[in-house]
Amino acid sequence: MTNQDQAVRPAPIVDESSKPFFDAAADAVLLLQRCNICHAYLWPFREICTECLSTDLSWAPSTGKGSVHSFVIMHRLFHPAFQEDVPYNLTVVQLDEGPRVTSIIRGTANEDIHVGMSVSANWHDVNGTPLLHFEAF
Amino acid sequence: MKYNAAFNPSGGAAIVGLGMTEMTREYSYSATGLAGIAVKRALDDAGLKKEDIDGLFINAGVTNAISTPLQTSLGFRDLKLLNHMNAAGSTAGQMVQFASLAIQAGMASHVVCVFADDPLKPGTSAGAAYGGTSNRSTGMASLPASYGFFSGANTSYALAARRHMGLYGTTQDQLGAIAVSTRAWATMNPAAMQQKPMTLDDYHGSRWIVEPFHLLDCTLVSNGAVAVIVTASDRARDLKQPPVYIAGMGQGHPGNPRQAGYENEVNTGARIARDTAYSMAGVGPDDIDIRELYDCYTYTTLVTLEDYGFCEKGEGGAFVEDGKLGPGGSHPTNTGGGQLSGYYMWGMTPVSEAVIQTRGQGGERQVQTRDHVLVSTQGGILDWHSTLILSPNADAGTRN
Numbered sequence: 059m060t061n062q063d064q065a066v067r068p069a070p071i072v073d074e075s076s077k078p079f080f081d082a083a084a085d086a087v088l089l090l091q092r093c094n095i096c097h098a099y100l101w102p103f104r105e106i107c108t109e110c111l112s113t114d115l116s117w118a119p120s121t122g123k124g125s126v127h128s129f130v131i132m133h134r135l136f137h138p139a140f141q142e143d144v145p146y147n148l149t150v151v152q153l154d155e156g157p158r159v160t161s162i163i164r165g166t167a168n169e170d171i172h173v174g175m176s177v178s179a180n181w182h183d184v185n186g187t188p189l190l191h192f193e194a195f
Numbered sequence: 196m197k198y199n200a201a202f203n204p205s206g207g208a209a210i211v212g213l214g215m216t217e218m219t220r221e222y223s224y225s226a227t228g229l230a231g232i233a234v235k236r237a238l239d240d241a242g243l244k245k246e247d248i249d250g251l252f253i254n255a256g257v258t259n260a261i262s263t264p265l266q267t268s269l270g271f272r273d274l275k276l277l278n279h280m281n282a283a284g285s286t287a288g289q290m291v292q293f294a295s296l297a298i299q300a301g302m303a304s305h306v307v308c309v310f311a312d313d314p315l316k317p318g319t320s321a322g323a324a325y326g327g328t329s330n331r332s333t334g335m336a337s338l339p340a341s342y343g344f345f346s347g348a349n350t351s352y353a354l355a356a357r358r359h360m361g362l363y364g365t366t367q368d369q370l371g372a373i374a375v376s377t378r379a380w381a382t383m384n385p386a387a388m389q390q391k392p393m394t395l396d397d398y399h400g401s402r403w404i405v406e407p408f409h410l411l412d413c414t415l416v417s418n419g420a421v422a423v424i425v426t427a428s429d430r431a432r433d434l435k436q437p438p439v440y441i442a443g444m445g446q447g448h449p450g451n452p453r454q455a456g457y458e459n460e461v462n463t464g465a466r467i468a469r470d471t472a473y474s475m476a477g478v479g480p481d482d483i484d485i486r487e488l489y490d491c492y493t494y495t496t497l498v499t500l501e502d503y504g505f506c507e508k509g510e511g512g513a514f515v516e517d518g519k520l521g522p523g524g525s526h527p528t529n530t531g532g533g534q535l536s537g538y539y540m541w542g543m544t545p546v547s548e549a550v551i552q553t554r555g556q557g558g559e560r561q562v563q564t565r566d567h568v569l570v571s572t573q574g575g576i577l578d579w580h581s582t583l584i585l586s587p588n589a590d591a592g593t594r595n
Contacts, residue, residue, distance in 0.1 A: 098454075
């Protein structure tokens with residue numbers, strides 16, 4: 059039935075470049091790319107280090123610790139699968155390693171989220187795919 | 196007979212023609228047709244013939260519907276200068292800047308700069324035109340949709356606004372004050388798409404788009420086109436309209452690789468662009484009489500005012516709260532209703548109103564003192580920025 063099809067939450071689409079990230083996610087490990095030359099951590103997937111322009115990049119685990127850089131509250135329903143979630147937050151987390159990751163905060167009421175709040179990475183399941191989120195820390 | 200361009204790096208350049216289509220939410224002509232109408236009106240406005248034009252710069256809007264083939268569509272022959280430029284909303288200022296430089300280098304004599312867009316088509320909402328839910332990315336770029344990250348530009352600018360609110364305590368009332376003062380100007384602009392007076396209560400009562408943005412924090416979306424014509428200052432004095440001299444110009448592109456230390460959402464490229472432009476014009480913020488600022492959102496106005504030095508970083512909220520941007524205020528800003536209440540022609544919104552005000556053709560909304568008019572054009576998510584300082588005075592700026 060069409061309504062049911064539409065109500066499926068859009069899961070991440072794993073491709074070749076992102077496979078290490080999603081494989082690690084299955085073990086609840088947050089991987090970031092890391093430059094082997096200048097050691098900068100990178101997000102999202104890059105072919106070239108934005109800091110030193112090296113292509114010598116590998117994957118390294120993140121501590122998952124960071125703070126809220128900014129957040130917004132989505133009141134409108136743009137996709138039927140989010141019917142139960144509205145209003146929901148979208149949050150940009152400043153990871154301690156440097157990159158900023160767009161994600162969500164779970165376990166904290168929207169009105170209690172604030173810029174600068176300390177958070178830590180965790181995982182939840184979306185249609186069998188582990189999805190990164192953050193929680194107050 | 197064609198005006199003879201000659202190398203003249205200190206002669207300066209001026210805007211001598213302005214052409215605008217009607218600004219609508221209904222589809223009429225394609226972007227190509229709209230561009231042609233705006234170009235014809237700019238030529239008539241300047242008192243120039245199509246044959247006088249030897250340069251063409253093109254900026255397409257979100258539909259990306261026009262490019263260099265526009266030359267052929269409009270029948271321009273033997274151009275000496277042509278390009279399709281794209282730094283999103285900041286492009287309008289950049290087209291005028293490169294036209295000015297090319298004219299002063301003797302590469303061309305009369306350059307048309309045109310923007311046209313037709314995002315509103317039958318059966319298409321403004322939201323869909325500006326990146327709703329289509330086109331799933333793959334890999335890590337597919338993650339945002341899994342979180343319900345939709346309404347791209349609205350959401351990204353709302354994140355920037357919330358960052359400012361979190362760092363500096365900027366309030367919803369202060370964003371609302373910008374919506375209200377901008378609408379007050381629009382009530383006096385026959386070309387504005389929203390001319391009905393608005394109160395702060397109306398602002399708070401408008402629905403959430405993406406909190407902290409209400410509907411009345413966000414620009415309209417318009418179908419239309421705007422063209423301006425740039426020529427050398429000495430040639431400008433022979434033409435039909437009062438010359439709008441380009442006294443200063445600059446650009447600033449801070450970059451944002453989503454890393455710690457990059458704060459372009461609250462420290463925009465205006466901080467780089469302003470220094471070049473102020474220095475070239477020999478002025479500072481206290482010398483600016485009128486501000487025409489890119490205002491895709493209320494927050495864009497607020498952060499841009501800070502970054503041009505009209506107040507300190509973080510004090511934009513308190514600065515705008517008393518209505519000083521509105522009619523009769525000490526800092527007239529977005530005097531045609533901007534993009535919020537006027538029309539959304541990307542960077543051509545502030546450029547067009549600046550030309551009108553600099554000429555003294557603003558009618559009921561004309562600001563009396565107009566020696567220096569500041570234009571800011573802004574692209575991406577506060578990624579790219581360009582500045583013009585315009586003046587009716589031939590001796591404005593150090594280059595003239």
